[in-house]
Amino acid sequence: MTAPSTAPAPPSRGGRWIQQWDPEDETFWKETGEKVAKRNLLFSVLSEHIGFSIWTMWSVLVLFMGPEYGLTPADKFLLTSMVTLVGAVVRVPYTFAVAIFGGRNWTIISASLLLVPTVAAFAVMKPGTSFNTFLLVGLLAGIGGGNFASSMTNINAFFPLRKKGWALGLNAGGGNIGVPVIQLIALAIIGASGGPRVLLGIYIPLILLAAVLSSLFMDNIENVKNDTGAAKDAARDGHTWIMSFLYIGTFGSFIGYSFAFGQVLQNQFGRTPLEAAYVTFIGPLLGSLIRPVGGALADKYGGAKITLWNYVGMGAATAVLIAASMEKSLGLFTVAFVVLFVLSGLGNGSTFKMIPGIFHTKALGKGLxxxxxxxxxxxxxxxxxxxxxxxxxxxxVGINLAFRQSFLSYGSGTGAFVAFLAFYAACFAVTWAVYLRRTAVQGQASTAAEAKPQLSYAEV
Structure with a gap:
């Protein structure tokens, strides 16, 4: 192993590149690496946090849009669905961007780009604007969803494997908390009889601040740049798509419910915008705060085990939601929905901890x-x-479209919740079959001389 003293010290700030980075070397980590990694984590969280707020701002803006805007509930669900869709799609190029531009450089660019949807929404947010215009401007907000992908890719390179669950959980949780923060600010504005343009005006200087701080205090890592082939290799690996499926169940739930919760309360339980806003921030807030805990639990007990039992909890909470929806019990419905948010956040942390563990296990299986x-x-x-x-x-996207169809067909969200329950059951089955069942099979086959060695992912 190369002695840490032979490596040039990472730059403390500015646009310089870190030429050598070895966080797995404990001496390097304690003397130099940890301080640099945590500094980059802090400003990565800030940029990603604002990105999440801009991405999900339409979940709040639709609460301001009363009858004078001429939009039906189905229109609003379609609008938020399309915003979510763009946020999902742009995550792919945002992942490549870190390797092309460098983590610090892309954070500056991606933060600055958030001005486009914010200023555009500020310009058109008034009664009389056509639905197609709202839809087009809403699509621009989707770029805020891309910040998560580039931020997670960047921060993953800074931390050693033993710290990844905590670091990635904190990075993602700090970003996720942008959802309840913009909802809380909207609550205050609605309560003070302010309009949506006040909310948008608050975020414009915050976006500029995030870009400037990223420029001053973040770093690029040389060996992460110019490795665009890694994405192709990852796309060829089956575990990438298995974990994608599982992440639909956790993060897909978190972001889908964040967009839809307020609308469900308004359309199914007749809540006013202010009454809905009083409640909608609680679930995303707790789900964001619990995400680092999910990562830390996965560090300690194994991400696959935490993920498995988390899906059991999500299924149970969804069953309670179905009952509350059918009985029209607002209190039980709200509590169960908040619990589901918390579990989705916990699962977000545990699933993302699994990813580096899976590929490290594969590396060991290759003899590395x-x-x-x-x-x-x-x-x-x-x-x-x-x-x-x-x-x-x-x-x-699926969650918002499911709610849209459920309200069109049944006048409530009950049908959508039944579909979500079935999906969580499928996620439980996949987690057990792929990452936990193999351990038992390996033990049964170990006595057979001809049995091929199998990798165990139970501790990832």
Whole structure:
């Protein structure tokens, strides 16, 4: 192993590139790496946080849009569905962007781009604007969803495997909390009889601040740049798509419910915009705060185990939601929905901890050791995170479209919740079959001389 003293010290700030980065070397990590990694994490969280707020701002703006705007509930669900869709799609190029431009450089660019949807929404947010115009401007807000993919790919490279669950959970949780923050600000504005343009005006200087701070305090890592082939390798790996499916169940739920919760309360339970706003922020807030806990639990007990039992909890909460929806019990419905948010956040943390563990385990299975194995795991896990995040976000599209169809067909969200329950059952089955069942099979086959060795992912 190369002695840490021979490596040039990482730059403390500015646009310089870190030429050598070995977080798995404990001496390097304690003396130099941890401080630099945490600084980059802090400003990555800030940019991603504002990105999430801009992405989900239409979940709030639709609450301001009363009868004078001429939009039906189906129109609003379609609008939020399309915003979610763009946020999912742009995560793919945002993942490549880190390798092309460098993590710091792309954070500056992606933060600055958030001005486009915010200023556009400020310009058109008034009665008399056509639905197609709202839809077009809403699509622009989807770019805020891409910040997550580039941020996770970048931060994954800064931390050692043993710290990834905590670091990725904190990075994502700090970003996710942008959802309840913009909802809380909207609550205050609605309560003060302010309009949607006040909300948008608050975020314009915050976007500029995030871009400037990223420029001053973040770094690029040289060996992450110019590795666009990693995404192709990750796309060829079956685990990327299996984890994408599981992430639909956790993050797809979180972002889908974040967009839909207020509308469900308004349309199914007759809540006013202010009454809905009083409640809608609670679930995303708790779901965001719990995400680092999910990562930390996965670090300790194994992400596959936490994910498996988390899906059991999500299924149980959804069953309660179905009962509350049928009985028209607002209190029980709200509590169960908040619990479902919390579990989705916990599962977000545990699933993302699984990703680097899976690829590190594959590296060991190939006979790689030490830094070589760690580098292999970092390379593929970083690339796969953007793809997994993109597919996972599509779950939010599905949730909003399911609610739209359920309200059109039945006048309530009950039909949608039945579909979600079936999906969580499928996620449980896949988690067990792929990542936990194999351990038992391996134990049964170990006595057979001809049995091929099988990798165990139970601890990832």
């Amino acid at each position: 050791e030490g830094e070589e194995a760690a580098a292999y795991g970092r390379r593929l896990s970083g690339a796969s995170m953007g793809l997994i995040g993109a597919v996972g976000a599509l779950g939010g």
